[in-house]
Amino acid sequence: MHDHRDQAPKQIRNNKAGLLQRLTELLPGDALLHEAEDLRPYECDGLSAYRKLPMLVALPSTIEQVQAILRLCHELQVPVVARGAGTGLSGGALPHEQGVLLSLAKFNRILELNPQRRTARVQPGVRNLAISQAADPHGLYYAPDPSSQIACTIGGNVAENSGGVHCLKYGLTVHNIQSLKLVTIDGELLQIGGAGLDAPGYDLLALMTGSEGMLGVIVEITVKLLAKPQRAQVLLAAFNNVVKAGAAVGDIISAGIIPAGLEMMDRLAIRAAEDFVHAGYPLDAEAILLCELDGTNEEVSEHILKVREILNQAGATEVRTAKDEAERLTFWKGRKAAFPAVGRLAPDYYCMDGTIPRKRLPEVLAATTELSKQYKLPVANVFHAGDGNLHPLILYDANQPGELERTEEFGGKILELCVEVGGTITGEHGVGMEKINQMCVQFNSLELTQFHAVKAAFDPLGLLNPGKAVPTLHRCAEFGAMHVHHGELPFPELERF
């Protein structure tokens, strides 16, 4: 069976000098970091509760160098963790103590922008927002817009299948890329996808997207660009009850309208955002909805009238339409700053990322409130309401002994609840290190074994990002949650191990 080691193979442990010597033959001196002080900036990603120093950091600048590094690591059986900007929130880029941290920061060029094809061929270290900025003069843009788009890289977006506030209408990363260049663990360069809208064979493009650096290292990406909508307009609706706000979301979609963005915030999040950026949010509301409509002028005008009517019918206490572009941006500013705003309320916060069927929102929110009392930790809720992606933010203080552990346990309970109501433990942040235990709740041992077999088809020695994304069965047994999907175990007479 496939052994998915959390540990590095024995023979290379403590042989840093030997590895460094071999890497020096492949890379210029300034492309290798090995002193503790130089390694420090790489010890964590956006999930700073988890920290480890890598053995070495390699900063290649050509595909040939990446190939050579991987070939060497394969030969010496050294783990490799790829890293973009390190903005990920699940510890996916957490280094391996006996491994090489492969930074793709130097792959930061836009190689080609083809307005006629509406594609951009870019290196993985290009920032998400930089693509839209480069496409802007042609009236085009790259649709997925994670909140960290100013800093996060497109390579990381592919690894995590990142979403954003506009993904209900425009899809996730997987819907917006056309091809990849990938280096396998044995150093082979592969082209996945093609110049057309599809490619022969299995859909490896989909398999690679969201694979969290477990299957290969992405060294080039061709993304699809879209024509910028003629107009975007946003409505802000206040509700005195979160259940009503949730129902309003269903009403909008039932009316045949797919908003470009549809976001909800609860009372605590509203207050935090208002104190922070003064977006003019109504402070007496229990929930607000932000609904962005885009398209042609005519379409947006028509839809604003309809949505306004729907929101009023749904019991909104107030509905505002941004009067100009400046006010539209102000409305969004509060939402986009929600995380740092909530961060001001406590020394630390922990962001969860479950997705649920939207109709289950009332019970999930009620249960979260109950758990919040039980664990004595406040929660602010920010919600991609259109697609059911919840971001409960648990407020805590890491300096209080035991509080981080309590927070993680509380967060774990929220995720398990998401699975219970038919949702998932991660909508867009990835499993990484953070949700590895909850994977045992979402998937049974047969499914996890199938994932390990997929991994082994690309990386039989388990060298790429070891210990992340898919837990070992052993780990799940220790965690003690063997899983039942939707409350039904098909054919219980089958052996499970």
Place this chain on the structure above:
Amino acid sequence: MSEQDQDNRAALLGQVERAKATGTPLCIRGGGSKDFYGRQPVGELLDVSQHQGIVNYEPTELVITARAGTPLRVIDQALTAENQMLPFEPPHFGETATLGGTIACNLSGPRRPYAGAARDFVLGSQVLNGKAEILHFGGEVMKNVAGYDVSRLMCGALGTLGVLLEVSLKVLPRLEHEVSLTFELGLEEALENLHTWGQRPYPITATCYDGDQLRVRLGGEEQAVRAAHKRIGGDALAEGAVFWGKLREQQHGFFGSSKPLWRISLASDAAPLDLEGKWLYEWGGAQRWLASESEPTIIREAMAKAGGHATLFRNGDRTQVFQPLPEGLLAIHRRLKTAFDPQGLFNPGRMYEGL
């Protein structure tokens, strides 16, 4: 619920267990409407057509889950009743077409470049693998990044990785208003128009050029469709829905030829290829149909040069249907096949020889 609804998993699992014990290759089949597609089917019939029924449909959540043997027309009816649709506009190629076959072939219709392919709308699946295990991947929510995206990997795998038992799809509201337009144009001018319009935010939902007429479908909110029509011009096409339906089902006159029919997929702005035969352009130029007696090797080589790929869609010699894969990719295909179906039971050779 319909009278045909039936959970036939136990029987399917039983047959796969027996096949596993005896090493019997299986030919997975729903309604048989895509028997013509891919390399020659071989093996003992594994009939999925009895495993039918819509398991869950939540119009306000934009999600439908159905058993793989559910006829596509049953799904279409259920969605139409709620004023929704499958956005990828799948071709049926026959009354008996099922959901499972549609996803296994990843076939999409005229709306594909503007809305997405079948694979873009798959949210989750239940799969029976070659070890006779029933596995769930993905789910019924729009955003889900837990585990590898096995559900999408199943799209277009022609059943070679496992038997689809259930599929969850994202659905969308039907477009309020549609107008079809026609322009009499030469090839060059037609393609140029397509590229220009593609860079503008026009609500285009289908395009087709048959060598004489460029046809364009606009869809969306009524005012927006009217405004776009005014901008791009063209004559209104009577019976537009009939035209696009026939095109999708390959009942358009072009497809009447008994010559080998090639599906060419390449960059939308790729120059017209110098290959003998009759051409029909779709998808803004990214999907081109070629009815031609040319040697397959000549067509494949032209594809390799143009950066695209060719599929022998109908007629002709089925020994090699899909564009050959480079060795590195083929090796990964073989290992993935082994990961899901270690004994090679499912649809052996349907996609590539030895896979």
